[in-house]
Amino acid sequence: MTSPQFGGGRPGGPARKSSALEKAQARDVSLRRIGRLFVPYRPQLAVVTTIIVVAAVLGMASPFLLREVIDVALPHQDVTLLCWLAAGMVAVPAVTAVLGVVQTWISTRVGQQVMHALRTGVFAHLQRQSMAFFTRTRTGEVQSRITNDIGGMQSVVTSTATSVAANLTTVVATAVAMVALSWRLSLITLVVMPPAILLTRRVARMRREVTARRQAELADLNVTIDEGLSISGVQLAKTMGTGPALIERFTASSARLIDLELRSELAGRWRMAVMRVLFAAIPALIYLGAGLPVTAGSMSIGTIIAFTTLQSGLFMPLMGLLDVGVTITSSLALFARIFEYLDLPVDVADPAAPVTVDTAHAPGHVRFESVTFHYPGSDVAAVAGVDLDVPAGSTLALVGETGSGKSTLAGLVARLQDPTGGRVTIDGVDLRVLRLADVAALVGVVSQETYLLHATVRENLRYAKPDATDAEIEAAAGAAQIHELLAGLPDGYDTMVGSRGHRFSGGEKQRLAIARTLLRNPRVLVLDEATSALDNETERAVQQAFDALAEGRTTITIAHRLSTVHDADQIAVVDHGRIVERGTHETLLADAGRYAALAAGAGHSAAR
Template identity: 40%
Template sequence: MSPDWGEVQKGKREHVTVGRVLTLFAPYKLYVVGVLICILIGAALGVIPAYLTAQIIDRAIGGHDAHLLVTLSIATVVLVLVAGLVGVLQSYLNNVIGQRVMADMREKLYRHLMDLSLRFFGRNKLGDLMSRFNNDIGGIQNVVTNTFVSIVSNVVTIIVTLVFMIAFNPLLALVAVIIVPAFAIPTRQVGKVRRRLSRATQEKLAEMGSFLEETLGISGILLVKNFVRQDYESGRFNKTSREIMALQIRQNMVGRWFFMFIGLFSTLGPALVYLVGGFEVIGVIKGHVTVGEIVAFVALLGRLYPPTTQLMNVWVDIQGSASLFDRIFEVFDEPRDIADQPGAPALPPVQGHIAFEHVDFAYVENREALHDLSFEVQPGQLVALVGPSGAGKTTVTMLIPRIYDVTGGTVSIDGHDVRDVQLYSLDAQLGMVTQETYLFHTTLRENIAYGRPAATEDEIIAAAQAANIHDFIMELPEGYDTIVGERGYKLSGGEKQRIAIARVILKDPRILILDEATSSLDSHSEALIQAALEPLMRQRTTVVIAHRLSTILAANTILVLDHGQIVERGSHRDLLAQDGMYAQLYREQFRAETERMTALQAAAEIA
């Protein structure tokens, strides 16, 4: 690798970033044109008062012309008023452009994240993604809103001002601009340092966001309190907070010495103009400048040096914000590894036949989670997946709705490879109930109707009744309008499970994927959930990760997985007769449950 390669790539990346930022403004061309017109009018109006000042001093006051003095004074006030109104219009258009661009970025970023696969979220912290939304997009707001206008406005102002200066007096114009290069020389280096510090700061803010997400969530704060780790976690937070503080102090102080010297040069310019202009007036230097022209010239310096300083500031701000744009575009550039094939058809209404044919899958390269897996599920059948932890049961259920793509073989529904149909049409015909039930911080009604927002009240109630949760909901003071709290923390595990079952019943999918979680529930909740699952699974193709003996006994086929392969398959009776892994699992996991069920039945008979 050549020594210059990294710098070349860096230059290319900066060029690409600037180009992509400019494309964000493309939908608002008319607004941009309006801003440009306002800038041109404002720049022209801004230099005229200096000319009028010279006329007031040299002609009106010097010529003792009261009428001209009044006229020029009124004209100056009118020009300032008109310039102010143009500035207000420019500010409005500028803010509309900036805020719309910001909204576009937020909305496109969120939509893009929605389209990324679970693999992406598995390797990225939620806090970091939140930081991209809050800190990174928030950090570029000033640049997006003001930078473009600031650059154009300052450049136009400088050009118009220089033209007027040269028209006034070429010598004084040369004196005024001779110190301008001193403004620009250190700017590039200051910008590089700001960019580096800005990226480091945003990464630390993302780290803090992840930390807060982990420790202040319901599950996290319970864990912290349970193990009495408040002091330890506070110490970790304080350490990160101090590191952010130090970075932000350095970031804010970078270039302040530079800008102090810029202020010094800004006072040096008028002094040189007074010196050279005064020499012309008193005859030390040959020239024809008037006192009024000198005063007007110094006034024009106020429209030359401040815009030049602002341009330098803008460049430094751009360099600081470039790292934020880089972080945002990193997410935009994340490829969609689960996407529709070009021209993919919609999956027609299915009967529910599922086929795995020689399926291989790996979460990470060279480490297969599934190997040469083949099985079929006929429409309306119930297939139970059993096996030790890490056998690949959950992975199988993730491949049917194409949450992940197989690395070998095919998964098909009614003969359609799931990779060849539109994802939306596939998801519409599948329903999932996972072990970890997730509820949004909203009403029970909205949580149940999440899969069918247009469902009627009667349909929602019918789904809740089928899931054995309606009576519980009606006992609540707010009924279906009860807010469940973050992740449904106000509800018990069994209640959340039944809400999730009601949600799937309302969706009415043809294929059901179920990961039972009843092992951690009390017998009453377990019985209610089992009763809710029976109508849910009836006449639907169901693939279930089974933890309950009742589910296993109801299955048409039991698939026993171990190390990503099917090692046994058949009915409960047949698998027990084989005395293999299933028989061992049965003796370890289900015998106690069988004895308990037998005892309960005997007690019921005696009663």
């Protein structure tokens, strides 16, 4: 029963959501919660709203200026009035254009700050999740939500509020101006509203469903890319001959995306086409109505032209206002996916009132007191009723068969998970009352699976201690028996390690990980057979470095080879999450119990 972070683990099922579930999540998203994203920026939004209102009101002056030109200035050949009206017709769009630039700058900045807050909020919250979350969630799924989902929300976040204000103000101002010109003609324009609202609602519902399915498909695409194009994935595909199957999977997913995008776009295009026809028909009805014998002469030509100008200018803001509804409704699926991550409970969190400890001078006395642990969703305890006392500066070796619970115990010491019963303490302090940063400073971990960043050797080592000097880095590398190798490289410590450290061999990567941990100088060391990938000569050298480091520090080793634990102060044999034997190498051999059987099996295997 080993945890994935120490080389065992439980495979997690895919996190893919069905379309029905996505829609259910979308319905649960509160518009009020979305609105709260903008609360810190109320002053800026107030300025934007003021600019929009002023620009909309100014824009309504143009049709009235046109009417005066046609009905007054031209018939009466009033050159002075004509000049003033012409200047006004130029000044109005110039002023509104300047106001539009200012409004765009402020609103875009606010939108980008909201996007930044969402991205960093999700990333920070996921950093606080326990290892269990990452075990059951596909890496590509997490990346898709942070990039694709938040990226898909950008148009909503950056322009929705201003679009609503601008279009609503323009529609209201235009409607008022149209009524002022002719309330009878204004009634004709109302015929477009029922079909516009009906079509918009249908398109919004369809786009919400399509958006949910599209984001799920994008997540699958990201997973395929992550699994198929990483170095390990490419190597696996080449050795297993699964390249064609991966290409087929990627192609099918991409083809489904084409269909979803077409459905989304065509729905909007059909609505736009219908609305354009309706709006184009209205001026014809207006001219027809104005020319009928019953209404002929009841209004001037300037009024008709000004009215049709206003009516034609109503199309874009009205459609924009309706589009906001479509956009918000379809984006609810995106908000649901993001809020789902933000609402995840934090299993391993900083305490509300943390206890302060001196991490640099803590003795490092580790105790397990009646510790029990269940993995989420499992009824079988991975660890059950474990009591262990590891005095400061001593060494404990955990041995047992694969899946016995050794790595789970080590993970509890590093607080990668919290016990479901009992407690783990360092120097008498429950780990759950310490800050996570303090636990990380107290406990250093070197596991079998070494992860290196795609950066230089120096940057990888400095990751453990950002303020480390070059001398400290080289000293740690020397203790890990890798300094000479690094110094001999053409670029030395500035050598790029490559993706996941594939520039180096397994043993070299493990020594880099050891150097990284040595640089932190923790009081407690957790070693998951950290020398298992080294040849015998290098292993002996690194073991000597560990022996020197262990002076005055507590070391807990997960042993896969019993030959590495002969000198441990105590050895605990783990079986099905329980401690079945404990003692030194000699006493356990003398007891002729489980440890002796494991030692005999190891010796027999080595002999073969």
